[in-house]
Amino acid sequence: MIGHVMLVEDEIKTAEMLKQALESEEIEVLWVENGRDALQAMKKERFDLIILDLKLPEMMGDEVLKGIRKIDRYVSVIIYTNYQDPSMMQIMQNLINLGVDGYISKGADADLWATVTKVKSLLDPFSEDEKNDLLSSLPEEAFVNPHKDDE
């Protein structure tokens, strides 16, 4: 299991496909259909990443995002929507100020596996090799416990 993801999506089939695709890649997914349930879930569990649809019943995605940021300032959030028009771009601009880590478009450009790849790269930005390279590039004393001698 490489991460715990919450999917906020009111379109059933879209959600089912994305959930199954993510799960096939060892990602744990909680799926909720609206903003209220999303915020409720955040009070109980901690997530590594949230995939948030912009057009949701009752509470729109931007409002939900504000709520999310009140509970967890650092959780990664990917916005996805099938709106293509410029007015939505304006909303997107505002969302970026609230901390958005990625943007995926649905509709005619929808690409399930590209979405999964994006989620994975945010959950686990480095491959095993990259991690080893990174660690070996650090000076040897970097992880020496300064209190070791005191024991």
Add this chain to the structure above:
Amino acid sequence: MTILETMNSNDTLPDMKQLSDEIRNPRFAGKLDEATKQNLSEFAHLLNDDSNLTKLARLEKILEVDNRQQLEQVLDEYVLIRERSLKTQQIDRYCASLYEKFGEHDKAIKLLTEFLSLRIEPVAVRSLFRICRTIKNYDSVDDFLSKNPNLIKKQDFNILYELVYYFETKNDDHQLHRVLNTIEKGFAHSLPILKTLKNFYIRFGMLEELKRLESIIRSFPKAKHKATGKYIEEQEESEIEIVPTVLALYSEVEHQKQLAAISDLTRGISHELGQPITNIRYTIQFYKKILEKNLTKDSVFKVFDSIMEETERMGRLIKRLSPLTSSKNILENFNLIERIEKRVQLEKPRLYDNGISVIISPREPVTIYGDAVKFDQLISNLLLNAIDAITEAKKVKNKIEIKIKDETQNVLLFFSDTGIGIPLENKNKIFDPFFSTKAPGKGEGLGLFIVWNLLKSQGGKISVDNQYTNGTRFIITLPKKSNLEKEIKS
């Protein structure tokens, strides 16, 4: 030496006897009685010094009644051609206003321009502008402004007011907006000025500014009496010409509304179509990967079924929108009571399930000429809307009431339900496409938009009755002879 020369050269009072002779001869010969002659001489005499202004004005009122012509003659000979001096500046301006009153615009302009070369005085500037505006010739103003270019920057409302008309005539939008802006910034404390400005904004179709100003005006305490005082006249004058502008604006707003509705509609449709497209793509993309490993008949059928389902969904959307796009109109005479009854009959199961009674009154046939199918769509949409509203309200006693009022040109339908009603903030949005407060899947927000469009195409209209509180009441006006006829013949 004539009297005039006497006056101009040494400022002595004109000789009364000579003046009388002047008046008697040659133009007034034999027409004037002694008292009038006396008055005219005195009038001419008083023209010589500003301190006489009050007396002069009083005398003018008397003479104007029967002797306007003679009065003008005196002005021509004593004031018009004399040199301007600060000693007679008030008199000269007063005389300019007399000329303006008598319709002698050229003479008034001559007096004013000469006076203004001596001294710039806002009220005189304004008079010059106003007269030029009346005669629709701003040559003298152009000339004056070229000598006094800084005048257009003056913070005096007298001047600013006329500059608005001036720059409008000159088609100088940049200066026009600058002047309006100066007025708004500089006179925010004066209600009559702001109301004048409001009328200007209406006149020039400046909707944004108008909105801003209206909220400022609303913040003023309510006046107890009819407005009087400074700048009321300006307010009234600026009101006169705005009526056609307001009408044009209304149609402009109406047009903007239509454009906005189209844009909402397209955005809504592209979103609605985006959903099934996403689903089809996700499904194919997901199962393609599965099939690479393990091909089963089951999973292939899953993909096929899913795609079929999504195309049906797209088809439903298109069908739902068809009342908006179908151009075929079959026009006929039909009894609308009968059509309403049939529609209600069709919804019987849902009405029964939700315990809703439908009352149609009166039941006497009402015949109109129009497209019966479109009328059916109208009633169906309203019925379904009402049923949804009632189901959501969860009241015990549920009723839909359709009252018909037969008028000469139109039929009025009062369509009320005992449902949840429409909150005030949504009253303006309910006819927008894809506006819905219903739970997802319960309504796409097209019903009332379709109703609005159906009525619009037939020359009818719909509004919400604000007085009705026990749910929602729509008031529908339907012409007895549909507009659609024209479309068919052409």
